[in-house]
Amino acid sequence: MSAARAHEPAARLERGLVAATHRRHFAVLLPGGERVDCVQKGRALALAVGDQVDVRRVAGGGAIEAVAPRRNLVWRSDAFKEKLLAANVTQIAAVVAPDLSLDEELLNRWMIAAESTACRFVIVANKADLPSFAALRARLAPFAALGYPVVELAAKRDPAPVLPWLAAQHTVLVGQSGMGKSTLINALVPDAAVRTSEVSEALNAGRHTTTATALYPLPAAGGDAWIVDSPGMKAFGLAHLDPEVLAHAFVELRPYLGRCRFRDCRHDREPGCAVAAAVAAGKVAPHRLALLHALLREARGSDP
Numbered sequence: 001m002s003a004a005r006a007h008e009p010a011a012r013l014e015r016g017l018v019a020a021t022h023r024r025h026f027a028v029l030l031p032g033g034e035r036v037d038c039v040q041k042g043r044a045l046a047l048a049v050g051d052q053v054d055v056r057r058v059a060g061g062g063a064i065e066a067v068a069p070r071r072n073l074v075w076r077s078d079a080f081k082e083k084l085l086a087a088n089v090t091q092i093a094a095v096v097a098p099d100l101s102l103d104e105e106l107l108n109r110w111m112i113a114a115e116s117t118a119c120r121f122v123i124v125a126n127k128a129d130l131p132s133f134a135a136l137r138a139r140l141a142p143f144a145a146l147g148y149p150v151v152e153l154a155a156k157r158d159p160a161p162v163l164p165w166l167a168a169q170h171t172v173l174v175g176q177s178g179m180g181k182s183t184l185i186n187a188l189v190p191d192a193a194v195r196t197s198e199v200s201e202a203l204n205a206g207r208h209t210t211t212a213t214a215l216y217p218l219p220a221a222g223g224d225a226w227i228v229d230s231p232g233m234k235a236f237g238l239a240h241l242d243p244e245v246l247a248h249a250f251v252e253l254r255p256y257l258g259r260c261r262f263r264d265c266r267h268d269r270e271p272g273c274a275v276a277a278a279v280a281a282g283k284v285a286p287h288r289l290a291l292l293h294a295l296l297r298e299a300r301g302s303d304p
């Protein structure tokens with residue numbers, strides 16, 4: 001009855017979780033599990049999956065009226081664009097596999113992204129069923145030596161080894177394309193409409209499998225866990241990071257930072273550099289210091 005409706009209070013605000021973004025449309029998960037198509041009121045803030053938002057129901061969907069303060073925001077940048085990955089992240093998990101040319105610099109960059117946003121960094125070594133897996137294990141040894149966990153599994157057969165690492169975590173899954181991210185997500189989230197490359201090849205050969213980030217709640221992992229599948233990437237720019245933050249993101253450098261003769265030491269041939277001394281003493285791998293220098297150059301905006 002229209003008379004009764006006129007006296008209905010305006011729909012109250014509900015707190016939800018942004019699970020997908022597409023231009024100005026957002027899929028928001030409400031506590032009951034309902035998925036509502038929302039638009040954002042105003043454009044003050046670029047939303048990312050993982051954002052907690054206040055939603056008011058409107059005809060046919062919802063309106064996002066406010067965004068809760070973020071714990072952090074994981075994003076990448078280069079000279080041309082910035083790309084938000086997710087907000088309120090507690091962990092970055094990098095999926096690697098033996099049968100493709102693994103790019104160790106990318107792995108290092110994801111690690112730096114994790115350290116600089118107060119996230120745990122975990123390496124998921126996939127395709128353990130392949131004979132070439134032993135060689136991958138050897139390539140990952142330096143990362144394990146830095147203290148990063150390496151979780152070995154075959155996503156195609158059984159994703160269970162990674163479950164304890166996902167409990168109570170808000171995880172962003174990163175990886176080069178073909179490493180098995182979608183296979184892992186499908187194994188973890190049985191009803192996820194994630195298309196693995198086999199499916200997409202059947203539908204549309206040559207198209208990118210995963211084109212956007214998508215968030216999936218992981219009730220099986222326990223403790224309010226969710227995981228984000230990101231598009232396969234070939235690069236990960238960190239030009240937005242502050243030089244001080246960058247240096248501290250290298251865990252093995254932390255004992256030496258602040259001990260150089262010059263307070264503004266760039267650890268690049270200055271006399272009395274504690275970092276250079278640590279490299280000379282074999283305590284820091286030269287390629288890690290070289291990466292720090294490359295990232296500092298990127299952050300300064302000059303060519304590498």
Ligand SMILES: Nc1nc2c(ncn2[C@@H]2O[C@H](COP(=O)(O)OP(=O)(O)O)[C@@H](O)[C@H]2O)c(=O)[nH]1
Binds near residue numbers: 177
């Ligand atoms: N042998 C083996 N192949 C796998 C495994 N996991 C995924 N793959 C295969 O690796 C290819 C790429 O997987 P996909 O999940 O699409 O990778 P994505 O690009 O990272 O999302 C597909 O052919 C998968 O079947 C695994 O544990 N073992």
Ligand SMILES: [Mg+2]
Binds near residue numbers: 181183195196209210
């Ligand atoms: Mg994929």
Ligand SMILES: [Zn+2]
Binds near residue numbers: 260272274275
């Ligand atoms: Zn120095």
